[in-house]
Amino acid sequence: MSLQQFINEAISPWMKEEGPDSDIVMSSRIRLARNFQNYPFPIISSEERMEEILQFFKEEYAGKSFRDYHHFEVVEMDKLQSVEKRVLVEKHLISPHLTEHSKHSASLISQNEQVSIMINEEDHIRIQLYFPGFQLDRALEQASQLDDWLEEKVDYAFDENRGYLTACPTNVGTGMRASVMMHLPALAMTQQITRMTPAINQLGLVVRGIFGEGSDALGNIFQISNQITLGKSEEDIVEDLHSIVKQLIDQERKARQALMHRSGVQLEDRVFRSYGVLKHSRIIESKEAAKCLSDLRLGIDLGFIDHIPKTILNELMVLTQPGFLQQYAKESLSPSERDVRRASLIRERLQLENKE
Amino acid sequence: MDCQRCHKRPATVHLTQVINGEKTEVHVCAYCAKEQGYMSDNQDFTLNDLLSGLFNYDKSSSYKGKQSKSYQSNKQLKCPGCGLTYQEFAQIGKFGCADCYKTFDERLNPIFRRVHSGNIKHDGKIPKREGGNLHLKKQMNEYKTQLQHLIEQEEFEEAAKIRDQIRSLDEQIHHGQGGEE
Numbered sequence: 001m002s003l004q005q006f007i008n009e010a011i012s013p014w015m016k017e018e019g020p021d022s023d024i025v026m027s028s029r030i031r032l033a034r035n036f037q038n039y040p041f042p043i044i045s046s047e048e049r050m051e052e053i054l055q056f057f058k059e060e061y062a063g064k065s066f067r068d069y070h071h072f073e074v075v076e077m078d079k080l081q082s083v084e085k086r087v088l089v090e091k092h093l094i095s096p097h098l099t100e101h102s103k104h105s106a107s108l109i110s111q112n113e114q115v116s117i118m119i120n121e122e123d124h125i126r127i128q129l130y131f132p133g134f135q136l137d138r139a140l141e142q143a144s145q146l147d148d149w150l151e152e153k154v155d156y157a158f159d160e161n162r163g164y165l166t167a168c169p170t171n172v173g174t175g176m177r178a179s180v181m182m183h184l185p186a187l188a189m190t191q192q193i194t195r196m197t198p199a200i201n202q203l204g205l206v207v208r209g210i211f212g213e214g215s216d217a218l219g220n221i222f223q224i225s226n227q228i229t230l231g232k233s234e235e236d237i238v239e240d241l242h243s244i245v246k247q248l249i250d251q252e253r254k255a256r257q258a259l260m261h262r263s264g265v266q267l268e269d270r271v272f273r274s275y276g277v278l279k280h281s282r283i284i285e286s287k288e289a290a291k292c293l294s295d296l297r298l299g300i301d302l303g304f305i306d307h308i309p310k311t312i313l314n315e316l317m318v319l320t321q322p323g324f325l326q327q328y329a330k331e332s333l334s335p336s337e338r339d340v341r342r343a344s345l346i347r348e349r350l351q352l353e354n355k356e
Numbered sequence: 357m358d359c360q361r362c363h364k365r366p367a368t369v370h371l372t373q374v375i376n377g378e379k380t381e382v383h384v385c386a387y388c389a390k391e392q393g394y395m396s397d398n399q400d401f402t403l404n405d406l407l408s409g410l411f412n413y414d415k416s417s418s419y420k421g422k423q424s425k426s427y428q429s430n431k432q433l434k435c436p437g438c439g440l441t442y443q444e445f446a447q448i449g450k451f452g453c454a455d456c457y458k459t460f461d462e463r464l465n466p467i468f469r470r471v472h473s474g475n476i477k478h479d480g481k482i483p484k485r486e487g488g489n490l491h492l493k494k495q496m497n498e499y500k501t502q503l504q505h506l507i508e509q510e511e512f513e514e515a516a517k518i519r520d521q522i523r524s525l526d527e528q529i530h531h532g533q534g535g536e537e
């Protein structure tokens with residue numbers, strides 16, 4: 001398979017679109033946790049009861065469509081190779097948790113890959129919906145409609161006082177986690193994001209890196225999400241998150257301008273050095289690749305580079321993850337083999353742009 | 357880490373078991389822990405659950421595993437739906453089923469307050485079918501707030517309209533819903 005073909009199949013259709021404020025916000029996501037009223041939660045459930053739920057979803061929803069979300073496919077975890085599961089995690093279509101307990105668990109994935117409904121995760125149902133760019137309101141509206149669609153057939157565990165009942169006390173109430181994925185290179189470079197994080201936490205929101213492990217935000221990509229799910233309406237939670245994200249966007253734009261103003265040449269140098277590394281290296285670790293891709297994307301946003309699409313960051317951050325590299329190579333790779341493959345995949349990808 | 361007994365679920369219960377003076381580490385899922393009786397309070401074990409800090413209940417009782425032999429819990433709260441006891445819930449930090457919420461209700465407010473910035477009551481979406489006439493009750497509360505506001509503003513004409521709406525809604529809540537209330 002050619003690289004172009006591989007990319008076309010690997011990258012979710014919605015990820016190729018540019019949403020509002022896409023210079024900074026890569027995607028918006030709403031996740032709703034729901035449970036059946038009369039079934040024990042998966043953490044403590046017997047296999048039979050979990051299987052009943054899985055069968056219910058297969059019978060009722062396989063191949064069905066709802067609004068823009070066509071032909072839901074039931075992807076059963078048990079039937080996947082481990083590399084296939086890994087790829088789905090790297091695309092953020094399923095959670096690592098779902099792959100760790102594959103038995104009787106599945107995901108209903110819409111054709112456009114915007115919606116993934118995980119079955120028998122920590123909760124019986126986890127509805128997840130993505131939009132490109134900054135579109136939290138739309139994501140909430142559509143997720144809520146999907147929720148209503150499921151509720152036509154599912155007796156939800158709900159309590160007047162506690163709201164939607166979930167396995168973990170941290171999700172009870174709305175069962176909603178709203179999050180936004182942001183590229184914040186200037187705020188990261190100037191250490192401002194570290195200084196802002198405690199204040200954001202105070203408001204009941206969490207800031208964390210989403211690629212890589214630990215506190216490092218690989219590729220300067222951060223996820224901002226709500227912590228509190230009880231005692232506030234979905235709309236209020238989204239509004240609070242919205243206003244903080246708006247401020248972060250403004251701050252990031254200001255920081256970019258200030259950097260350009262104060263040290264334009266240095267910034268340009270940094271961008272082109274990173275571009276050079278991506279274009280020419282033969283071995284590259286994921287951390288270095290992420291740093292260089294972030295610089296490249298910043299260079300595109302600032303107008304230093306104009307022949308490469310903005311989506312390159314999102315695309316290559318995903319494609320250079322271990323699962324994807326192995327899928328493309330069609331074999332399992334050791335970490336050092338991956339570094340070689342990663343470098344060659346990035347080189348090839350950038351060459352596609354030069355040909356045009 | 358997978359559960360070392362069933363290898364199907366994640367190991368969420370980690371404990372050290374002492375048998376004849378010999379220590380063994382046990383990593384099992386909540387389901388197996390229950391099956392194997394690790395979670396009843398007359399076993400010799402020490403727990404190191406990350407989440408346990410959240411459940412700031414009577415610390416002198418179950419966490420100090422070594423002393424737990426002498427500790428006999430009186431009136432152990434146990435969920436009729438899934439069999440989970442309050443102590444087990446505190447150990448794994450997760451509920452076992454919807455009924456757990458009712459069973460442990462009186463002990464949950466401090467936990468929710470900690471996790472949700474002082475909040476203990478849901479204020480969001482109500483499911484269409486499951487919600488029953490909660491929708492109407494919510495609407496009623498909204499009308500009442502509006503009414504109060506209109507009276508304060510001396511907008512009596514508007515207030516009268518709202519009052520009519522409250523009356524018909526009240527009718528619906530008490531009679532229209534097939535005698536649910």
Ligand SMILES: [Zn+2]
Pocket residue numbers: 359360361362363364365384385386387388389
């Ligand atoms: Zn087990």
Ligand SMILES: [Zn+2]
Pocket residue numbers: 435436437438439440451452453454455456457
């Ligand atoms: Zn229960």
